[in-house]
Amino acid sequence: MGRALSAALGLDAPLGRGADTSDADVVLLAVPDGEIAAAAAAVAPGRLVGHLSGATTLAPLAPHEAFSLHPLMTVSGAGDQQLLRGRAAGAAGASFAGATAAIAGSSDRALGLARSLAERLGMRPVEVADGDRAAYHAAASIAANFVVTLEGAAERLAATAGVDRAALVPLVRAAVENWAALGAERALTGPIARGDAATVERQREAVAERCPEALELFDALAQATHNLASVRA
Numbered sequence: 001m002g003r004a005l006s007a008a009l010g011l012d013a014p015l016g017r018g019a020d021t022s023d024a025d026v027v028l029l030a031v032p033d034g035e036i037a038a039a040a041a042a043v044a045p046g047r048l049v050g051h052l053s054g055a056t057t058l059a060p061l062a063p064h065e066a067f068s069l070h071p072l073m074t075v076s077g078a079g080d081q082q083l084l085r086g087r088a089a090g091a092a093g094a095s096f097a098g099a100t101a102a103i104a105g106s107s108d109r110a111l112g113l114a115r116s117l118a119e120r121l122g123m124r125p126v127e128v129a130d131g132d133r134a135a136y137h138a139a140a141s142i143a144a145n146f147v148v149t150l151e152g153a154a155e156r157l158a159a160t161a162g163v164d165r166a167a168l169v170p171l172v173r174a175a176v177e178n179w180a181a182l183g184a185e186r187a188l189t190g191p192i193a194r195g196d197a198a199t200v201e202r203q204r205e206a207v208a209e210r211c212p213e214a215l216e217l218f219d220a221l222a223q224a225t226h227n228l229a230s231v232r233a
Helices: 002-008 033-041 108-120 130-159 165-182 197-210 212-232
Strands: 026-029 048-051 065-071 075-078 081-084 087-089 100-105 124-127
Touching: 026 033, 033 048, 048 108, 065 108, 100 108, 108 124, 130 165, 130 197, 130 212, 197 212
Parallel strands: 026 048, 048 065, 100 124
Antiparallel strands: 065 100, 075 081, 081 087
């Protein structure tokens, strides 16, 4: 994320551990959540200090005047590249435009800086309170990380039928676009939404036979889908 943001802002690569920040007015820490407090403690007083964590409050940045900026965007390391929305992004290609950014600030000045950074990157800034951080970040994990886990299970099961990942991609994209346009209840399709219990049972038997490690996941998702279908009905 640090490399991607640096590129998007037209800056050099991140400075790295132990860097001298004495000439900086603003220091933005791109470190693991558990390292934020230690990294902040190494920054000399008198400058604005921020982090990029979605789940972490501003507390680990004390006593600095603090802010946070969390791009609600998937950024995956891939060698020396970053993948943003499925596009390889080099030094000049990273784009956060259109994404939302969760922001917070310990002062009006700090909050204003976080908002300005988000807007400069083309993102929509949204304030997220400390008490809402865990729920916000859990929602992000479900929307992005868990979806990838699900597609991994689908890919493994499809492979047992001689069907590759590429065949699933248009289906997944259409489902996501329908959800984006219509919401979960109206976008739901498939045998559970149709009340076709016999087909669901045959699916379950196939999962149990070919990918037994995914059966518990299938059962949990089938129940959650039943619940969603019931709400729609």
